[in-house]
Amino acid sequence: MQKRKAVSLMSGGLDSALATRIILDQGIDILGLYLSSPFGCHEDIVKVADSLGVPLKIVEKGSDYLDLIRNPKYGYGKNMNPCIDCRIYMFQMAQAVMDEVSADFIVTGEVLGQRPMSQRKNAFQIIDRDSEMEELILRPLSAKNLPPTKPEREGWVDREKLLAIAGRGRTEQLSMADALDLKGYSAPAGGCLLTDENFSERLSSFFKTRPKGSMAEARLLRYGRYFNLNEETFVLVGRDKEENEKLEELSLDEVKNGRMVFFKPDFAGPVAVLSGNFSATLSEALFGEVHKLIVRFSKRIPEWGMIRVSVGDGTPTSYLVHSSLELPVVHS
Numbered sequence: 001m002q003k004r005k006a007v008s009l010m011s012g013g014l015d016s017a018l019a020t021r022i023i024l025d026q027g028i029d030i031l032g033l034y035l036s037s038p039f040g041c042h043e044d045i046v047k048v049a050d051s052l053g054v055p056l057k058i059v060e061k062g063s064d065y066l067d068l069i070r071n072p073k074y075g076y077g078k079n080m081n082p083c084i085d086c087r088i089y090m091f092q093m094a095q096a097v098m099d100e101v102s103a104d105f106i107v108t109g110e111v112l113g114q115r116p117m118s119q120r121k122n123a124f125q126i127i128d129r130d131s132e133m134e135e136l137i138l139r140p141l142s143a144k145n146l147p148p149t150k151p152e153r154e155g156w157v158d159r160e161k162l163l164a165i166a167g168r169g170r171t172e173q174l175s176m177a178d179a180l181d182l183k184g185y186s187a188p189a190g191g192c193l194l195t196d197e198n199f200s201e202r203l204s205s206f207f208k209t210r211p212k213g214s215m216a217e218a219r220l221l222r223y224g225r226y227f228n229l230n231e232e233t234f235v236l237v238g239r240d241k242e243e244n245e246k247l248e249e250l251s252l253d254e255v256k257n258g259r260m261v262f263f264k265p266d267f268a269g270p271v272a273v274l275s276g277n278f279s280a281t282l283s284e285a286l287f288g289e290v291h292k293l294i295v296r297f298s299k300r301i302p303e304w305g306m307i308r309v310s311v312g313d314g315t316p317t318s319y320l321v322h323s324s325l326e327l328p329v330v331h332s
């Protein structure tokens with residue numbers, strides 16, 4: 001019999017690891033697929049794929065994903081999480097990978113009734129229909145609660161060995177994970193920032209300020225304190241060393257291309273990244289605002305300090321600033 005192949009959508013969590021393992025154990029070749037976004041977290045995904053022994057492909061969601069979050073056809077869950085649209089989008093991306101590697105179907109760790117918005121029976125139907133993947137999405141953890149899919153009907157997988165889990169509890173999954181000696185998966189319910197109330201407020205504010213904001217901007221949003229400086233411009237100010245480093249690393253290319261401005265004090269203070277509509281020469285007013293924020297969140301403020309300001313790939317300009325928040329003096 002021809003060996004079948006599936007693409008398994010993996011999140012790094014327990015459910016998708018378990019679903020993958022169940023299908024692997026039925027002799028199906030699996031390619032793990034992780035779809036990364038500025039709002040997810042995939043610290044554990046490589047570890048999980050390694051421990052399952054499956055190859056892993058990581059694909060970044062495109063800027064159309066931001067458009068989808070701004071304006072979801074099926075609306076939001078409790079916060080800015082457009083789960084139904086998001087799942088449709090993910091299955092469309094998975095379908096492209098499936099075609100690329102000539103796989104036969106898709107595996108996912110979704111559990112019937114686990115999430116109120118996207119894991120109801122009729123939501124599954126909408127998702128499968130709108131992603132044009134009807135009958136090709138196999139949910140091994142809840143398969144016996146759902147109509148048989150093509151892989152089951154064709155005998156590629158044995159439906160009898162699939163599960164009938166439903167609801168929000170995790171007991172069955174945890175005991176199966178123990179029995180199968182599954183390792184490396186991340187704690188349940190970790191993950192998507194779009195379900196977080198505070199982050200959702202920040203994102204909604206960002207969408208108002210930057211209606212056509214880019215993925216590069218969205219990537220920064222999980223770090224630092226967020227401030228809108230005017231109707232079109234925002235700034236992020238690091239809260240600790242790790243965030244300072246992340247903000248610097250993630251803004252580097254945008255700064256070089258003149259789309260963001262990077263501020264770094266030479267005293268014990270936070271870095272700041274400004275993005276939006278600033279003129280080629282940074283206006284005094286905007287600089288003054290960022291200067292105030294850097295001083296406000298600095299640990300030890302010298303009477304006079306220097307802030308290096310980078311925009312474009314030239315040498316940064318240094319500004320001498322006073323802790324009294326008087327306007328800065330250009331130094332070099």
Ligand code: SF4
Binds near residue numbers: 087118192194
């Ligand atoms: S929780 Fe986040 S990643 Fe998961 S379906 Fe909802 S919006 Fe998408």
